[in-house]
Amino acid sequence: MPGISNENKPLISKKIDRFFIGLASAFSFVKRFFQEAFKPPFEFREIMRQSYEIGYRSLPLISLTGFIVGIVFTNQSRPSLTEFGATSWLPALISIAVVRAMGPLVTALIAAGKVGSSIGAEIGSMKVTEQIDAMEVSAINPFKYLVVTRTVATTFMIPILVMYTDFVALMGSFLSVNANELVSLSTFFVQVFEAISFLDLFSSIIKSLVFGFTIGIVGCYKGYNSSKGTEGVGKAANASVVMAMFLIFIEELLFLQIVNAIRYA
Amino acid sequence: MHNEENEKVVKIRGLKKSFDENHVLMGVDLDLYKGENLVVLGKSGSGKSVLIKIMVGLLTQDEGDIEILGKNTAGLSLKEFNKLRLKIGFSFQHSALYDSMTVKENLVFPLTRNIKGLTRKEIDKKVDELLDAVGLPQSVNQMPSELSGGQKKRIGVARTLILNPEIMLYDEPTAGLDPITCGDINKLITQVREQFNTSSIVITHDLTCAKATGDRMAVLLDGQFKAVGTFEEVFNNASDQRVKSFYDYNFIK
Ligand SMILES: Nc1ncnc2c1ncn2[C@@H]1O[C@H](COP(=O)(O)OP(=O)(O)O)[C@@H](O)[C@H]1O
Ligand SMILES: [Mg+2]
Numbered sequence: 001m002p003g004i005s006n007e008n009k010p011l012i013s014k015k016i017d018r019f020f021i022g023l024a025s026a027f028s029f030v031k032r033f034f035q036e037a038f039k040p041p042f043e044f045r046e047i048m049r050q051s052y053e054i055g056y057r058s059l060p061l062i063s064l065t066g067f068i069v070g071i072v073f074t075n076q077s078r079p080s081l082t083e084f085g086a087t088s089w090l091p092a093l094i095s096i097a098v099v100r101a102m103g104p105l106v107t108a109l110i111a112a113g114k115v116g117s118s119i120g121a122e123i124g125s126m127k128v129t130e131q132i133d134a135m136e137v138s139a140i141n142p143f144k145y146l147v148v149t150r151t152v153a154t155t156f157m158i159p160i161l162v163m164y165t166d167f168v169a170l171m172g173s174f175l176s177v178n179a180n181e182l183v184s185l186s187t188f189f190v191q192v193f194e195a196i197s198f199l200d201l202f203s204s205i206i207k208s209l210v211f212g213f214t215i216g217i218v219g220c221y222k223g224y225n226s227s228k229g230t231e232g233v234g235k236a237a238n239a240s241v242v243m244a245m246f247l248i249f250i251e252e253l254l255f256l257q258i259v260n261a262i263r264y265a
Numbered sequence: 266m267h268n269e270e271n272e273k274v275v276k277i278r279g280l281k282k283s284f285d286e287n288h289v290l291m292g293v294d295l296d297l298y299k300g301e302n303l304v305v306l307g308k309s310g311s312g313k314s315v316l317i318k319i320m321v322g323l324l325t326q327d328e329g330d331i332e333i334l335g336k337n338t339a340g341l342s343l344k345e346f347n348k349l350r351l352k353i354g355f356s357f358q359h360s361a362l363y364d365s366m367t368v369k370e371n372l373v374f375p376l377t378r379n380i381k382g383l384t385r386k387e388i389d390k391k392v393d394e395l396l397d398a399v400g401l402p403q404s405v406n407q408m409p410s411e412l413s414g415g416q417k418k419r420i421g422v423a424r425t426l427i428l429n430p431e432i433m434l435y436d437e438p439t440a441g442l443d444p445i446t447c448g449d450i451n452k453l454i455t456q457v458r459e460q461f462n463t464s465s466i467v468i469t470h471d472l473t474c475a476k477a478t479g480d481r482m483a484v485l486l487d488g489q490f491k492a493v494g495t496f497e498e499v500f501n502n503a504s505d506q507r508v509k510s511f512y513d514y515n516f517i518k
Binding site: 122125126129133134136137138139140 | 428
């Protein structure tokens with residue numbers, strides 16, 4: 001039908017069109033999250049279950065990575081400080097690096113890999129096997145039950161995990177500082193806390209909330225929109241990780257600009 | 266049988282649906298009478314699933330009206346539509362069981378989410394009753410992954426029956442099953458109608474299933490119902506060669 005084919009002509013080019021259509025659908029997905037999240041029922045049980053899953057899934061890897069990052073970063077920084085005879089600044093330096101940047105970033109990236117991919121795969125497979133449709137036809141709101149619960153869970157679990165990572169990384173750092181500079185645990189932590197300001201803590205928490213939201217919503221979005229077939233599930237899982245990591249880096253950069261603007265205002 | 270009562274539970278008029286250039290439904294008219302089993306036949310890709318998915322709001326039509334239990338679906342709010350959805354049971358082609366839940370949880374999930382204030386005893390009783398009805402009481406604590414294809418279909422049917430629907434929609438209930446299991450599922454479909462007083466639309470491209478379960482047949486061809494009537498009416502007096510060939514394909518091959 002010649003009359004109809006006109007409407008399907010790409011506006012700019014097919015690829016760019018698709019990009020903007022994708023962007024629009026992502027925005028409406030996020031919008032829907034905020035519309036549904038504040039309407040009862042709140043699905044507390046499911047949120048708790050998801051939170052537990054998230055913590056349980058990422059804890060081992062986060063512990064290991066945090067600890068090693070603490071040790072490695074301390075050992076790598078030591079030579080530069082030794083040149084200036086300033087090794088006593090190590091705890092302060094590590095503290096700032098961990099709380100401001102490394103803790104949130106390391107945690108978010110690991111969670112994007114572990115949690116984001118599993119959310120993408122889980123929801124993707126529910127989509128592909130029509131389990132989401134099955135909820136819909138039995139008058140259950142799948143968006144609320146699946147998307148809102150998971151996204152709320154990641155949003156609040158990531159900040160908790162970040163604090164844990166911060167702690168583990170600082171402990172790793174302490175081991176190194178204790179062995180080399182013979183600093184006691186209490187002295188180490190006094191210096192650690194002196195170095196960080198309220199702004200550091202506050203922005204770290206806000207940033208972690210945003211990272212957590214990103215991981216959850218991206219995983220859900222990619223899963224919810226996964227294409228048919230088992231191949232679609234793998235793609236959804238993979239795309240969740242790539243997209244979440246990409247956004248996390250962009251957000252990290254934006255936060256850095258904003259916080260620095262506040263700090264040096 | 267329906268001629269005496271003539272009560273229509275589903276009335277579809279002028280239904281159209283396209284996906285871009287793919288014109289799937291092009292003016293579908295269909296009536297489902299109370300208490301009957303209507304079989305919808307059509308080759309793969311002819312739009313059978315699209316038709317029943319539009320009925321339950323998983324897809325939306327481009328044009329046309331659907332009246333279910335006296336309500337035009339187009340004008341309903343989501344809340345009203347959800348109320349109507351509870352009266353329609355939908356058996357998915359691949360069962361669509363919640364694979365992270367046990368069989369029992371699969372049944373309890375739609376029940377407790379839609380009917381508040383049930384006691385544990387009432388819930389258990391209802392689950393037992395439904396699993397008995399589909400002949401799988403022993404599967405109550407199994408996971409979907411432990412079930413065979415035919416068993417999954419049965420649990421899927423039980424899950425939708427738990428809300429006491431008035432209309433059942435079966436999407437290819439016998440597809441991918443061995444002939445013996447097919448026969449069992451056909452029996453189940455007939456039994457469900459007796460036991461739960463449902464009116465059903467059974468989608469299939471398997472004429473044995475059609476013959477066993479259907480009071481009337483409707484053949485979907487080129488986006489419209491080309492032949493509607495009893496099995497004999499449709500296939501003995503088939504004027505359309507393609508309706509005939511459908512029969513030949515099933516029984517001669
Ligand atoms: N969600 C969809 N998006 C695009 N095309 C679809 C969608 N669902 C079905 N179709 C197309 O509609 C046609 C009919 O599909 P369907 O109703 O599933 O066939 P069947 O009769 O085998 O059940 C097919 O060509 C299919 O590709
Ligand atoms: Mg189909």
